[in-house]
Amino acid sequence: MEIEQFHIVGINYKKTDTSIRGQFALNTQGYANLLIKAQGLGINSLFVLSTCNRTEIYGIVPSVELLTELLCSETQGDINTFKSLAYHKSGRQAIEHYFHVACGLDSQILGDYEIVGQIKQAVKFAKAHNCINAFLERLSNTAFQTSKAIKNQTELSGGTVSVAFAAIQFLRLHLSDISQKKFVLVGTGKIGHNTCKNLIDYLGAKDITLINRSQQKAEVIAKELGLKTRPFEQLKSAADAADIVIVATNAPQPILFKEDLQSAGKKVLIDLSVPRNIDLLVKNRPQTILVNVDDLSKLADATLKTRQGEIPKALTIIDAYLAEFTQWYQMRKNVPIIRAAKQSLLDIHHCSWFQSLQAQQCVNPQQQEDAIKTAIKNLAIKMRSQEQTPGCAYIETLHDYLNNTAIQGHALENGQGHPKMDSEPLSAEPH
Structure with a gap:
């Protein structure tokens, strides 16, 4: 029975900080390798969600242990450390957890609307590698529909509901004349792109330079938003000349260090990456503020109480879609x-x-x-x-x-x- 063999195992922000989560973050190549290994073991339906707040592996397998071994085989962290910090759920509980994650109820920032996009990308990647069967595809599509319904029918996603937007709130609180500051944004993936748009829309930022390993990708966004780009090789000099540096890449280790920043003056560095992409010793530089995703999640938000009040509505919507999925599953058994x-x-x-x-x-x-x-x-x-x-x-x-x-x-x-x-x-x- 697919429901009974549906398992999820992972770690998230609740018991681990960015340094630990970084050890179990999965890059694109590691993800591809994991899927190949899974197929070699006869597993044809699983995917991995690796974000700044969590790393979770979902799959239809005989045991949770198998998922744990697969995940840790492609990450830097020790499997015993992972087991000591991980949670696992099976069957109906695993399905409910999936829905709660997709709808932002389990996010570090309640109502985070970026998480569903990250899940879609994770499932799409697994499907491209023939690792999503009919059960998991239907379950995922139902979770996505649920997330959309909650966003449209409740205020769960009102206010600060993403790390990208929390970064904007942080800058508002700590800087004046933001529109006149010189920004460098490193990484033009989904989070980087969203952060860039927020800088323009909410802070009126004009002097933004985009840097990405693939400069062509950065140039596409720069043309769309009317910004500048510089090649990745000029990261250090660009960061040294900037007032604010925001890093949102999936590099496996730091790409910016204290010795790279030689100029005097106040500097704000925001690291939206997991694992960390800005070395912690940068904090020892005079007049420097360094924050990461865990710091941003603690940002006081006036709309939090409103979003918390929307949780019962969201749970009611989830129950309705869960019932729909259960009915489909029962009929599928009768096929x-x-x-x-x-x-x-x-x-x-x-x-x-x-x-x-x-x-x-x-x-x-x-x-x-x-x-x-x-x-x-x-x-x-x-x-x-x-x-x-x-x-x-x-x-x-x-x-x-x-x-x-x-x-x-x-x-x-x-x-x-x-x-x-x-x-x-x-x-x-x-x-």
Whole structure:
């Protein structure tokens, strides 16, 4: 059963800081390697969510231990450290956890609307590597629909609801004349892109230089927003000349150090990366402020109480979508029986004596096809309502189909010798 074998194991901000989470962050190459390993073990449905606040692996596997070993085989951290800090959930609890994460209820900043986009990318990557089966795809799509409904129908995502926006709030509190400051933004992925737009929209920043390992990607965003770019090789000189440096890359180690910043004057450095991409010793530089994602998550937000008040509404919406998914899953379990019943009806339909009787009654092929469709539709309705056991519903469908086509009456009239099927019903015992 897929639900019983659906597991999730991971670590997040609740028990670990950025230094620990960084040890278990997964880059693109590591993710690809993990998926290849999983397929080698016969696992065909799993994905990994690795963000600044969490690293979690979701999959349909025989045991949680297998997921743990797969994840730690491609990360820098020690597996025993991971086990001591990790949480795991299975079955229904794992599904509920997935929905809570996708909807921002489990985020470091309540209502974080960026997390669902990160999950979509993680699932898309796994699907491209043939590691998402029908169950996990349906579950993911339902979680995404739930997240959208909560965003549209509640105020859970009101106010500061992402790390990218928390960075903007932090700058508002600690700097004046922000629009006149010189910014360097390193990393133009989703978080970097969102942060850049926020700098322009909310702070009126004009002097922003984008730096990315792929300069072409940075130039696309720079053209879109009317900004400047510099090659990655000029990161140190650009950062040294800037007032504010924001780093949002997925580099596995720091890319900016104290010795890279030689000029005098106040400097604010914001590290949105996990693992850390700005060395902690930068704090020892005079007039320097360095903050990371954990620091930003503690930022006081006037809308937090409002968002907390929206949690019951969000949970009600989640329950509704969970019920919808459960119904789909129950029907999916019945598919083999429905297929078997349809095949049995087709076999009867193609039987020579049945065809001769239908010809005598002038029943055309379209009428026969419609009769089969009606029988299968009624079977699906009965199984969905769980009025009968699958075996009973299957046999009753065959019985009703034969009765509705009036085989027994014509068979007797023409001396075929078949039993009169409406005199004694077929056994309702499942086979």
